Amino acid sequence: MARKASTTAGKPPSAGKKPVAREGASATKLLSGGNPQIAKGYGEAPVRAYIAAMPGWKRDIGIRLDALITAAVPGVHKAVKWNSPFYGAEEGLWFLSFHCFAKYVKVAFFKGASLSPEPPVSSSQKEVRYFHIHEGEPIDEKQLKSWIKQASKLPGEKM
Numbered sequence: 001m002a003r004k005a006s007t008t009a010g011k012p013p014s015a016g017k018k019p020v021a022r023e024g025a026s027a028t029k030l031l032s033g034g035n036p037q038i039a040k041g042y043g044e045a046p047v048r049a050y051i052a053a054m055p056g057w058k059r060d061i062g063i064r065l066d067a068l069i070t071a072a073v074p075g076v077h078k079a080v081k082w083n084s085p086f087y088g089a090e091e092g093l094w095f096l097s098f099h100c101f102a103k104y105v106k107v108a109f110f111k112g113a114s115l116s117p118e119p120p121v122s123s124s125q126k127e128v129r130y131f132h133i134h135e136g137e138p139i140d141e142k143q144l145k146s147w148i149k150q151a152s153k154l155p156g157e158k159m
Helices: 044-053 055-071 141-153
Strands: 078-079 084-088 097-101 104-109 129-134
Touching: 044 055, 044 078, 044 084, 055 084, 055 104, 055 141, 078 097, 097 141, 104 141
Parallel strands: none
Antiparallel strands: 078 084, 084 097, 097 104, 104 129
């Protein structure tokens, strides 16, 4: 019996494959913009896996964000949903997430319109505000920590 020819014959081994995060998480695929593809999960382990799979300079941002959030909100609840880390003051109710894009890491405050001052980037969703962190830009950690603390005290979003 003859075997059917592979559809990848004649293509280089990497043709048609998604990039893989090699630093810190050897088998994690990177999605559009370099966002790690991490299975949905709750607790510290999936968030650590996401951060370990963040490519290049973004990993340092992920480590710093996680440390700031954990310090600002003792006992914070963590999860990975939709390939992004989520943080909540109560189980199942989320106040913040972050996500890798090609040129920045986007921090989403789900009730950001209620923060003072509001984070600088608007959303198509009335309540949501974003803070973008670009490579090499200094981060105003005092302001970021203030937003995190404020956000953690607002009613969380069930997602």
